[in-house]
Amino acid sequence: MADPDYPFVPKSNRHLRAGQFWAVPLQDGRFACGRVMTPSVRISPRAGFVAGLMDWVGDAPPTASALAGRGVLRQGHAHVKTIVNTGGEVLGCRDLDEDGLVAEPDPESTWGFMFIVRLAERAFG
Numbered sequence: 001m002a003d004p005d006y007p008f009v010p011k012s013n014r015h016l017r018a019g020q021f022w023a024v025p026l027q028d029g030r031f032a033c034g035r036v037m038t039p040s041v042r043i044s045p046r047a048g049f050v051a052g053l054m055d056w057v058g059d060a061p062p063t064a065s066a067l068a069g070r071g072v073l074r075q076g077h078a079h080v081k082t083i084v085n086t087g088g089e090v091l092g093c094r095d096l097d098e099d100g101l102v103a104e105p106d107p108e109s110t111w112g113f114m115f116i117v118r119l120a121e122r123a124f125g
Contacts, residue, residue, distance in 0.1 A: 007089040010080045012046045013039040018103065019096045021054070022087035023061035024120050032120035033062040034087060035072065037096070037103035042077045042110070050105045051078035053116055057124040061087075064094040072101055074119055076109035085113045 004015045016036050024032040037050040052072040056062060083090060096102065 006092045009089045010083055013049050016049050017093055020090045020093045021062055022083050022090050024086050024116055030057055030059055031061050032057050032124055034116050037075055040077055047080045050075055050103045051082055053119050064092050067094050073123055075105040076111040077105055078111045081113045086117055
């Protein structure tokens, strides 16, 4: 399946690909970054995915080049509404292999729609 045009608002996990990213706005006006680690059926066959919070923060939304060499702070099972309710849209994609990243969610970790924002505020706020 061909990659979607960026940016796009996901309605399901159909067009989610490992490596896609979105902006997570912080209270101070900066941005953290959420990452699609892999689509997943744990939450929902059509809406679940493994989300990652990147070890990145910036004054503008993330770009593929800004994420180069950055790690993942935490991963968990999430619903596409996590993207829609935080950053709103998938901005682009950077292959996880380029940075040696793999999907390794905590098997007990299921994130609510806004959980990534709380994680980001704790990490960068």
